[in-house]
Amino acid sequence: MKYAGWQVGITYQTKKREGLDKKYLRNLLREMKDNGMNFVSFMVVTHGLNDVLHDGYTWPVRNKRLRCYMDKKCTNAGPKTEFLTEIIEEAAGYGFHVNLTDNQFWWNPKKAKKGYPLIQAAEIQGKDNKAHQRYPHCADNSDTWRMACDAVEDLFGFYASQAVKSYAFEMIGRFQGCTCPDTMKMFKQSLKTAGLESKSENKDLFSLWEDMRRKEALEEFVIAIKKVNPSLEIWHHGYMELTDRGSYRFSPASYEKAGVDVALPCIHQVTDEDSLKKVLDSSKDFPLVLHVDTRDVSTLNYNIPLKNQEYILSMGRWIEKNNRKNLTGIAFFNEPATSAVNKKAVYKVVKNWRKKGLLK
Numbered sequence: 001m002k003y004a005g006w007q008v009g010i011t012y013q014t015k016k017r018e019g020l021d022k023k024y025l026r027n028l029l030r031e032m033k034d035n036g037m038n039f040v041s042f043m044v045v046t047h048g049l050n051d052v053l054h055d056g057y058t059w060p061v062r063n064k065r066l067r068c069y070m071d072k073k074c075t076n077a078g079p080k081t082e083f084l085t086e087i088i089e090e091a092a093g094y095g096f097h098v099n100l101t102d103n104q105f106w107w108n109p110k111k112a113k114k115g116y117p118l119i120q121a122a123e124i125q126g127k128d129n130k131a132h133q134r135y136p137h138c139a140d141n142s143d144t145w146r147m148a149c150d151a152v153e154d155l156f157g158f159y160a161s162q163a164v165k166s167y168a169f170e171m172i173g174r175f176q177g178c179t180c181p182d183t184m185k186m187f188k189q190s191l192k193t194a195g196l197e198s199k200s201e202n203k204d205l206f207s208l209w210e211d212m213r214r215k216e217a218l219e220e221f222v223i224a225i226k227k228v229n230p231s232l233e234i235w236h237h238g239y240m241e242l243t244d245r246g247s248y249r250f251s252p253a254s255y256e257k258a259g260v261d262v263a264l265p266c267i268h269q270v271t272d273e274d275s276l277k278k279v280l281d282s283s284k285d286f287p288l289v290l291h292v293d294t295r296d297v298s299t300l301n302y303n304i305p306l307k308n309q310e311y312i313l314s315m316g317r318w319i320e321k322n323n324r325k326n327l328t329g330i331a332f333f334n335e336p337a338t339s340a341v342n343k344k345a346v347y348k349v350v351k352n353w354r355k356k357g358l359l360k
Helices: 022-034 084-093 142-158 181-193 203-228 252-258 273-282 309-321 340-356
Strands: 003-009 039-043 097-103 121-125 131-137 164-170 233-237 288-293 327-333
Touching: 003 022, 003 097, 022 084, 039 084, 039 327, 084 097, 097 142, 097 233, 142 164, 142 203, 181 203, 203 233, 203 252, 273 309, 309 340
Parallel strands: 003 039, 003 327, 039 097, 097 164, 164 233, 288 327
Antiparallel strands: 121 131
16 A cells, blocks of 8 residues: 555544644644654535534635635634645655545535525435435536536645645535436436437436436546646545445446546445455455544534444454555544544554555
8 A cells, every 4th residue: 555644624523613723733744654654634624514613615715706615713714824835745745645635516505605696406306395405516507516616726726736646525516316407407408419308207317317417527527627736636535335326436437437546435334344345346456545434523414333443453454454456545534533542543553554564
């Protein structure tokens, strides 16, 4: 493996309303280096849906429309108090691979509409046969697409340093089952082009089109990212196995076609070796960085098992036993919500990998 290190939320699950500060991250980098780590990922957005204290982007947003989603109480979001620029350079000085991560097409609808009034949250038909809006936003909507692209442009306009080697994003804006006006307009236009206008009520045909459109949206977003920074590695944060089934998952073939460089699957629900093997097997030969949860703090509105020292040590053994050439690295998540006991277990695992030559 090339990489092992922490993914760190600048505000996500941090104890202080203003989030982390420069001293905290500077000390963490030294601690990581001393314990054999060589990778750090900074998570630059928090959503109030999963964190009662924090909500919004955590850098000094310059785009006037996008400022609606900036967390103004975050220290790093202040133009005069921003510190991550310095921390990124320090991490690079230690020889770390530096990654920035956010969550695209997933916003608080009320907050996002302040800057993007025509933005469209995905509409899912409920048991009451009414359309319900949720945090996922539909990439078929022009304001939704503009907000996602604006976020990338603003983030890498501010953090333009060559020290940032990769960008990871979660979601893609094609929530399975969305029947919003923009999606239906695009679907019907596709049918018209194919001479299948009479099939607009065919649910099976809509499902096939939806799957195609989801992959198409991924390709288009990767192109948009590359226009902003052609040198960035593009990582996608999906869920569990690499497959084209589901709203936010893609197969290795789909990733490759879209131009994604690395899959970063969330494996928070993996609690046994067989489940881990399924994820690894599904990746085939596609580059993979596992997103390993180490938190023993519960997450608001997100039911995931709390992790302990035994789990972390077991995960380390399972990865060692089932290692393969395309397993590029491990991102341990989320350092601010990981206890000292669990952190000790993480460092023990990393040192063991170093000792056995599993980690370069």
